[in-house]
Amino acid sequence: MQESSTKPYLLRALHEWCTDNGYTPHIVVTIDENTVVPRAHIQDGQITLNVGHLATNGLRIGNDYIEFQARFGGITEDIFVPIAAVSAIYARETGAGMGFEVVESAPYAESDQPAQASSSSSETKKSDDAKPSHLSIVK
Amino acid sequence: MQESSTKPYLLRALHEWCTDNGYTPHIVVTIDENTVVPRAHIQDGQITLNVGHLATNGLRIGNDYIEFQARFGGITEDIFVPIAAVSAIYARETGAGMGFEVVESAPYAESDQPAQASSSSSETKKSDDAKPSHLSIVK
Numbered sequence: 001m002q003e004s005s006t007k008p009y010l011l012r013a014l015h016e017w018c019t020d021n022g023y024t025p026h027i028v029v030t031i032d033e034n035t036v037v038p039r040a041h042i043q044d045g046q047i048t049l050n051v052g053h054l055a056t057n058g059l060r061i062g063n064d065y066i067e068f069q070a071r072f073g074g075i076t077e078d079i080f081v082p083i084a085a086v087s088a089i090y091a092r093e094t095g096a097g098m099g100f101e102v103v104e105s106a107p108y109a110e111s112d113q114p115a116q117a118s119s120s121s122s123e124t125k126k127s128d129d130a131k132p133s134h135l136s137i138v139k
Numbered sequence: 140m141q142e143s144s145t146k147p148y149l150l151r152a153l154h155e156w157c158t159d160n161g162y163t164p165h166i167v168v169t170i171d172e173n174t175v176v177p178r179a180h181i182q183d184g185q186i187t188l189n190v191g192h193l194a195t196n197g198l199r200i201g202n203d204y205i206e207f208q209a210r211f212g213g214i215t216e217d218i219f220v221p222i223a224a225v226s227a228i229y230a231r232e233t234g235a236g237m238g239f240e241v242v243e244s245a246p247y248a249e250s251d252q253p254a255q256a257s258s259s260s261s262e263t264k265k266s267d268d269a270k271p272s273h274l275s276i277v278k
Contacts, residue, residue: 003233006156013152017145094142 007083007100008063014089014098015051015061023091024052027066029081034105036080038072049079050092065108080108146222146239147202153228153237154190154200162230163191166205168220173244175219177211188218189231204247219247 011027018025029035029047037047049070051059056068057076066081082105090097150166157164168174168186176186188209190198195207196215205220221244229236 003160003235004156006153006235009152009156010149013148014145017143017148021142096142096145098145 004063011089012061018091023093024050026090026092027051027086028088030085030087030102032085032105034082034107035085038077041072143202150228151200157230162232163189165229165231166190166225167227169224169226169241171224171244173221173246174224177216180211
């Protein structure tokens, strides 16, 4: 199995952080051929979307796509955004958030499901035979 | 309400990412007066802990503390690690992960609860009146 991207996990995490702090999470999306958004709201090849629970219906941040319904000028639109096309998530109220590399996206597949954390337990041991790498400091 | 740290959200996210990919998540902890770990396993003021589901019992990554039971040399120990004291989480198999700033921790409080994402819906509008900031690029 190919390693999956950490990006959808981090997007879900920061969306939850925004929500818990009463902030309004927004994403910045670089438009590509798999992005389904209202064309009139694209600026310079990008769109900024409010992905707060109060602004969306049926929001699902899956491992490959973010999908939801939202109203633009009174019209309900179905939005599909590849995770690969998201360049940032941030709290509108403070600007705090995280930026991401935009990479080539794959077409939408119905089978895209959000990951569920599994839970089990057993015994442990200390291990220090590996060193952290590819690390970025987050405050 | 004071803004909460994104750190526990990111730790939960990367723990889930490790688990979903079959990796074994480890955390690096800088020991402080609120850290409860087996003293014999501390090296240079730090301890590296396997926090995989197979190595822990009752693992809970709360907003202020990570707590679980684990076995060290055949003895089950209760572990309490302040989120503030965690300097990294990474997959043992690849070293991929994320580093964090270590800050001063607060004593353990029973009321520390993991955050739950709430869910609701309504209408939306596009907003681009705020710019992302404090961003770090994550691949």
